[in-house]
Amino acid sequence: MGDKCAWKFGPYKSLAGHGVYNETFGTYNWLIQMEWENTRGGGCDQALGGKFYNQ
Numbered sequence: 001m002g003d004k005c006a007w008k009f010g011p012y013k014s015l016a017g018h019g020v021y022n023e024t025f026g027t028y029n030w031l032i033q034m035e036w037e038n039t040r041g042g043g044c045d046q047a048l049g050g051k052f053y054n055q
Helices: none
Strands: 013-015 018-023 024-027 027-029 034-038 041-045
Touching: none
Parallel strands: none
Antiparallel strands: 013 018, 024 027, 034 041
């Protein structure tokens, strides 16, 4: 079985000269792939129970 959320990152922010990111931990910004969630019919999201995204 393949990764159902491969290359899907959801909404992201950009920082001039530093690329794009969707999560911040401490003072570091990261572009993190979404994870598959089986509940609610299944879909890719960034947080358990969060909005499903297709991008």
